[in-house]
Amino acid sequence: MRQYLTKRILSTIPLLLFVTFLAFILINLRTSDPAEIALRVNQITPTEEMVQSMREELGLDEPFLVRYKNWIVNSLQGELGYSYVNKKPVLEELQLAIPPTLQLAGATLAIIVFFSISIGILCSIFENRWQDRLLRGFIFFLSAMPSFWIGLLLMWFFAVYLGLLPTSGMNSPQSIILPAVTLSMTFLSTYVRLIRNNMIQNKHENFILYAKVRGLNERTITWNIFTNSIQSSLTAFGMSIPRLIAGTVIVENIFAWPGIGRLCVKAIFNSDYPVIQAYIVLMAVLFIICNLLVDIVVVMIDPRLRREAK
């Protein structure tokens, strides 16, 4: 097991290097000169000498690979550079923006877990009956709507029409409801289907037949089906965590949520490269770590895989 863990953890290093290198190349492919951008965002009309001195200040006069190495080494030490726009350390910006996004992602995950499990179970119980079809149809319908549209509809209905919730901002605890619901819509239909299908599949397994033969009540049987079905959904749930965090961009904009998605959009509009780079690395790390954790958890849960890993 330990050997497996070491192997898995070590294998993330080349992956991270590859992803960051790719991101670095892509950003450097842009035709605009970052030194000039750094001057222009401060309303300075760039002259040749100023651009040159800014290039030196930002270390842009070094060869490509040296810059990449510097960037990686500095990032590992937590020095992510300074924003071109407001001159604040990028790390500080991230520290401000990450907690709201984590809150939002957490609330969304709770909604996804609760509704996908309950609706998934309901659907499997009423397999192919009208209740199943109605629920699935409704969820599918909601998921098919783009999130900016559904977000505005929800905002209009619950805030303006019913006057129950605030439209946007982060001023009260209820503020998180609408953005979290909006964000969960995109994921809900996938998980409802996943759980429903797994439940239905397991229903026809022999161990359920035996349980029925033993005369266990309906509730216990459903519970048994559920615990066996949830395992394969775990991987998907695990991987949806980084996807959730990366996918908050639009929802954060609509609901004026001061998270990392908005930070990234603003950085892109301003060509604030240090912030964009930091965002990319953060997301890459997040995806790789979540992937790693999910792999490890799956191996630990499943006795067959555990044996293989040894």
Next chain:
Amino acid sequence: MKTKILIGLIALLLILTGCGQRASDSNSSAGKDELVFASTKDIRDINPHLTSGELAAQNMVFESLVVNTPEGVQPKLAKSWDISEDGLTYTFHLREDVVFSDGAPFNADAVKQNIDAVVSNYEKNAWLNLVQVIDQTEVIDEYTFALTLKNPYYPTLEELGLTRPFRMISPQNFIDGTTANGVSGYAGTGPYTLAEHKDNQYALFTANESYWGDKPSIKNIHWQVMPDHQTILLGLQNGEVDLIFGADGDMLDANAFTALQEQGQYITEVSPPSGSRSILLNSNREFTKDRLVREALQYAINKQTIASGILNDTEQIADTLMSKSTPYANIDLEIRSYDAQKAEELLDQAGWVKADDGYRYKDGKKLSLMLSYNSDNAQEKTIGESMQSDLKAIGVELTILGEEKQAYFDRQKSGDFDLQYSLSWGLPYDPQTYVSTWRVPSHGDYQAQAGLEKKEWLDQTIGEVLVEQDEAARAEKYKQIFTYVHEEAVYLPLTYSVVKAIYSERLKGVGFNVSQYEIPFENMYFE
């Protein structure tokens, strides 16, 4: 089965909407002392000597020696001033009853420190001409301050009154004797002070207890950041937002503005014309270097469609680059109204022949032009499409190229465009600051004019007009400048921008400052 699902869905929707009762009418204005202003932007760093913050926020906290009003420059922190015969020395007599909100005294010494701080941070403030011509600052006595220029500069007072950079911040907020690397606080002399600021969320301004002038009626201004326009509108309908205010489609697109106007529940107001929105016709490019082509384009565009159809009559049609209410721009120029027939004649005259595909050709080349715009601005795209169809009608192909901000700037600098938008900053920057930028090669205006025969003369005349002391001579020079660019047809005037305000009925006293970037919160009150 499908019908069953449909019926089920409809039933669900009916239930959901049926149980709805509007609950948001309970907001009462009695004793309301907070105004919520929604903006797509955070106030950022409002250091008055830098350009990184929101102008409207800087204007609430910081004041200048003088103020620009529709009646011209008026006293503010200076009671009066004298200008020397040679136009080089301005002596200001300061108010004696002013203190900064941190208790520091406002006097000639504070003024000197502020102006010195602006001038010493030359790189960041050189965009303003006045910064380039200031020679010396001097404390004469406690409440008398003198400013000496290198050469006469007629818009000196106007530029001192701008929202930035010549606004006064407490010297106690300086870091190492300067404001160039940030400030330790935001103590000004203005009607409001910044009480709280949460990055990208909100800023809270409270009335300045020690304000020397009339204290504002509304105690608190809550500047709420809402990046999405639709959210702002819903916030207004929900009573969470009291005021939306802005120019250039920044805060409100024209459709939303008209929709709210028709609802009648809100008061909508439009300021007098401010900035100028025009299209640069690049005189330094293969096709548009021919004056006849540029002239033809002037007649080919239906501005009425743009003003009414796209901007919903929230902006006025522009016949000339500068509106007649702009200083020195009230001159008679030949107006080129929409006339497709005339446009076609001019193109015929220029040797462009219509082929079977409906487009014009000359020497085997198709008359194809490119309009470049900043893709952040949705309105500019729609305007471009309207122009595209107008030009197609006279046999000119127009491709519209939207790029992100920096790429757009790069194109501006290199002159690699046939058509590009040009926006002036509006009063009180117009006309002097606008024409002054025409001389800067990194501006699209410079590039578009680069092919003109008398470009050198133009730049020189602009340089002269800014230092011209004689009013009549100055007017004459402006006339020459505006007449020349008009005759050469390098600008295709579209509309004059206006500031739009939408607010709830209980809010009163909403007006406009001369600058389209300022919001006069201090005059507003609730009824």
